Amino acid sequence: MAPYHAVLVHFPVALWTTAALVILVRALSDGALAKASDRVLVPLLALGALLGLAAYVVGLLVWPLETxxxxxLARNHLLVATWSLVYWTLLLITRWMQGEAVWEGVTRWVMLVLAGLGSILLTITGTLGGHLSGNPTAVSRVLHFLGWDVYDTFYLPDWVLLLLAVAIIVLPVIGLWGRRRPA
Amino acid sequence: MKQRLLYLSLIIFIGMLGVSWLTHGTGVVKNDLARNIYIPERLTMPLQVQAAYNGRDMFFRYRWPSERPGIYHDMLKYEGGKWVRYGGGVAGPQPQGIYEDRLTMLVDDGGVPEFGKYGGYVTIGDRMRFFTDEATKEEVKAHPYLGGKKNQSEVGKYLPATRSDINDWASVVSEEELANLRRAGYFLDLWHWRAHRSNPVGKSDDQFVAEARYGDSGKGPFFTNWDKARKQPKLMFDPAKVGRTALDWDDLAQRKLGFDDLYYLREDQAVPFDANLEWKDGDTIPRRVLRAGEGSRADISVAGQARWKDGFWDVALVRRMDTGNPLEDKAMVDKRVYSVAFAVHRNATGSRWHYVSLPVTLGLGRDAELEAVRFEGEAPKWEQPWFDVTLFYPGQVSWPLLSGAKHAGAEAIKAGVPVKYRHSEHQLAHYGVEMEFSDEIQRNWLLTLIGGVLLIAGFGIGLNLLLARKGA
Incomplete structure (x- = not known):
């Protein structure tokens, strides 16, 4: 399944990268070109999510889960690939549900930050995949410089997992609270 | 207000990513001596090697860094009327620093085909000594062949084909099969230099790995100085020759004794232990007695002096190219290519707490990674450049594990892909450490994966709730 996974991942990588560029252009401009490119954002993100899911499922079949x-390295790839898929799906849902309102006021900068984070996740996922297939890149050295050796499993200590649990609860609560508040 | 909440959400989300980045990989890996787990501070170290031959003798020279020379080993200290042992094999560094440095080299001439591709990994079998799941002494002693006939009490290095099931250390094939394998050259020669148990008498131990790790036939460079029945040393220093009967523990503890001092007990400087002498607390007698050795086991000698100086060991060894012992030694032949792998013990550690190399090709007048230089005369001038090797801490990684379902590269091994093609020493060192905490790391990794997904989802829900209000 490894060769099929390698073929399939090209699609979400290309689609999400293009989506990130569209977000960049739209966040920086209200011009006609920017608005026109924004019209393809939802289709780009939707296709990216669909083909990303396909690549993810095929990737899971490369080795038995136990292996x-x-x-x-495989753990790291699986972790970041999962996050990438969920994260870009979040961007899809947000843009889809909120429509062009996401480009109003400060929200456009939020979108830009989120697209930047998504691109980083995507780069790391691809780098780890390259490592697994025997083609490491210099990105691993950058990550090492920044504090993560990709040959070490990325995991959090228990106390940070607890903190994470608190954040997971707090974030929707903030949303609910804000929704009930006047503008 | 909602804008502030939007910022707050973003700060919490990105803040969690930041905390995760700064704390990842912590909280799990820690020393646990009860489980035979000790992780060295440094996972890799350098070794430099040279090789030379003159048609009769084969020389190797090794140089490696070490903070201090570990030349003390296994002592008997008199304490409160008893002789207490210090410096036996323990998990991690010996607490008093009483453990010798060592240099080992496995050699193969192609008789063990997997060795040239995977090096010493092929010798690490099921339930090895000092692994967390090590076989007990009782289990090994109860084994009819290993325990009964070969007097083994622990599972040490062994080669895969000596077992009918590589996942079971006890599944030794028949003695007839073992003999056939050995005759076919299915064993690894093991040069084993010890800074205390062989170096002071100018020798290296000569061993081999087959169905277990054995000493060659003959007498080794040391024997044990312990009278089990009387619970006292068998021998002590001869005061007529060395002016004393014992060492002073404080001299050892404070590392006062150097190469030119008496820190070892030689057979020709020893007399039978006299229990009637007035022994006092702190009197110390080495638990190993050194001798020149005899026969095949004494084939390897130190060439010149092996010494530690300015933070580096410099050790040269010499052996006849053909010792005439084809069942115990790999004969070195001009124009032939061999596989060798090195290991270093330092910082008062023994057993599996060593740094090992991947296999290296050795060519005698042939192209190879390490090229032995032919010279005329009795001793090489060592004018050729050093060959640099990176040694790494291997952790608890066994051949059954590498060949099994939990190793993604097991299929590559079946296909004969050499380890160097897929892994660097740096990578293997990190994997070795991770294997020692496999279950714990897997648990936290899975929780991290799920936690990350939920964080993204939680942030997404909050974000859309806030934006929905704005857009309404």
């Missing part, structure tokens, strides 16, 4: 879960 993948025992390899630090």
């Amino acid at each position: 993948a879960a025992a390899s630090p």
Whole structure:
């Protein structure tokens, strides 16, 4: 399944990268070109999510789960790939549900930050995939410089997992609270 | 208000990513001596090697960094009327620093085909000594062949084909099969230099790995100085020759004794232990007695002096190219290519707490990674450049694990892909450490994965709720 996974991942990578560029253009401009490109954002993100899911599922079939879960590099790839898929799906849902309102006021800068984070996730996912297939890149050295050796499994200590649990609860609560408040 | 909440959400989300980045990989990896787990501070170290031959003798020279020379080993200290052992094998560094430095080299001539591709990994079998799941002494002693006939009490290095099931250390094939394998050259020669147990008498131990790690036939460079029945040393220093009967523990503890001092017990400087002498607390007698050795086991000698100086060991060894012991030694032949792998013990550690190399090709007058230079005369001038090797801490990684379902590269091994093609020493060191905490890391990794998904989802819900209000 590894060769099919390698073929499939090209699609979400291309689609999400293009989507990130569209967000960049739209966040920086209200011109006709920017608005026109924004019209394809939802289709780009939707296709990206669909083909990303397909690549993800095929990727899961490359090795038995027991094997993948025992390899630090495969664990890392699986972790960041999962986050990438969920994260870009979040961007799709947001743009889809909120429509062009996401380009109003400060929200456009929020979108820009989110697209930047998504691009970083995507880059790391691709780098780790390259490592697994025997083609490491210099991105791993950058990550090492920034504090993560990709040969070490990315995991959090228990206390940070607890903190994470609190954040997971707090974030929707803030949303609910804000929704009930006047503008 | 909602704008502030939007910022707050973003800060919490990005803040969590930041905290995660700064704290990842912590909280799990820690020393646990009860489980035989000790992680060295440094996971890799350098080693430099040279090789030379003159048609009769084969020379190797090794140089490696070490903070201090570990030349003390296994002592018997008199304490409160008893002789207490210090410096036996323990998990991690010996607490008093009483453990010798060592240099080992495995050699193969192609008789063990996997060795040239995977090096010492092929010798690490099921339930090895000092692994967390090590076989107990009782289990090994109860084994009819290993325990009964070969007097083994622990599972040490062994080669895969000596077992009918590589996942079971006890599944030794028949003695007839073992003999056939050995005759076919299915064993690894093991040069084993020890800074205390062989170096002071100018020798290296000569061993081999087959169904277990054995010493070659003959007498080794040391024997044990312990009278089990009387619970006292068998021998002590001969005061007529060295002017004393014992060492002073404080001299050892404070590392006062150097190469030119007496820190070892030589057979020709020893006399039978006299329990009637007035022994006092702190008197110390080495638990190993050194001797020149005999036969095949004494084939390897130190060439010149092996010494530690300015933070580096410099050790040269010499052996006849053909020792005439084809069942225990790999004969070195001009124009032939061999596989070798090195290991270093330092910082008062023994057993599996060593740094190992991947396999290296050695060519005698042939192209190879390490090229042995032919010279005329008795001793090489060592004018050729050093060959640099990176050694790494291997952790608890066994051949059954590498060949099994939990190793993504098991299929590559079946296909004969050499380890160097897929892994660097740096990578293997990190994987080795992770294997020692496999279950714990897998748990936290899974929770991290799920936590990350939920964080993104939680942020997404909050964000859309806030934006929906704005857009309404």
